[in-house]
Amino acid sequence: MQIYVINLTRRADRLAKMDTALKALGLPYTRIEAIDGADADIGQPKDHGLPASAYACYLSHLKAYRAFLETGDSHCVIMEDDVALSPHLPKALSSSQFYEDKNAIIRLEAPANNHWQKPSFHMPRAVQTFNGLATYKLITQSYGTGAFVLPRGIAKRVLAQQTSPELDIDVRLFHQHRPRHLGFNILQFSPALAIQRQYSEKLDDSDIHPERLRREQPHNIHPMLRNLIGNLRVIFYSLTWLTACNRRFPFANK
Secondary structure, eight states, rough: OEEEHHHOOHHHHHHHHHHHHHTTTOOOOEEEOOOTTTOOOOOTTTTTOOOOOHHHHHHHHHHHHHHHHHHHHHHEEEETEEEOTTTTHHHHHHOGGGOOOTTEHHHOOOOOSSSSSOOOOOSSSSSSEEEEEEEEEOOOOOOSSSSSEEHHHHHHHHHHOOSSOOSOOOHHHHTTTSTOOOOEEEEESSSSSSEEEHHHOOOOOOOSHHHHHHHHOEEEEEEHHHHHHHHHHHHHHHHHHHTEEEEEOOOOOO
């Protein structure tokens, strides 16, 4: 399965880390030169809702998908250049039974969900289990596009439906309850096989995250109502733990 690593030209340091990690795992890859949001003109319309870095990230993903579709492969791996990789990744990528669903993107990275390792909701039974690994179908949104397996058909649909990005790429792909989601399944590897280094190494090195934080709006909900919602969430989380529909997906670094 071909691996495409999206990398900014000015981030040779990140590419060096990815090169070392992938070679250590015996995994060949193809570099995709990322579109740089710092460039003067990346074709973004004036007064567009996305910051330039997020818009460029989306375009970079589309560039990688086009490169993938030029091959005859049924699946590929899309990686950004800021992820740490599990030693179990080659085993997962070589196990074909995990990729039988052609209508599913399979997340390799641990889901962040805005707060690192916040539990994710999923169907109670694993879709596939093999050799100590499993995949689960997610039923709520998940964020981060650091590493995932992309089927050919879904790559075609994303390219056909989105010519001018309106959302962050991870929201577009993995927020399945938003309008105009393309209706594919989202599976999550357990344990996770990649993790963004900003979490694993506590780095403040993201080209997009600071702008995303600046876009977050303050809560305008009355404190009592906010506390009530928080308490209801605790109850909901507790019930879902009992039904095995809610879990964290930690990074398998050993």
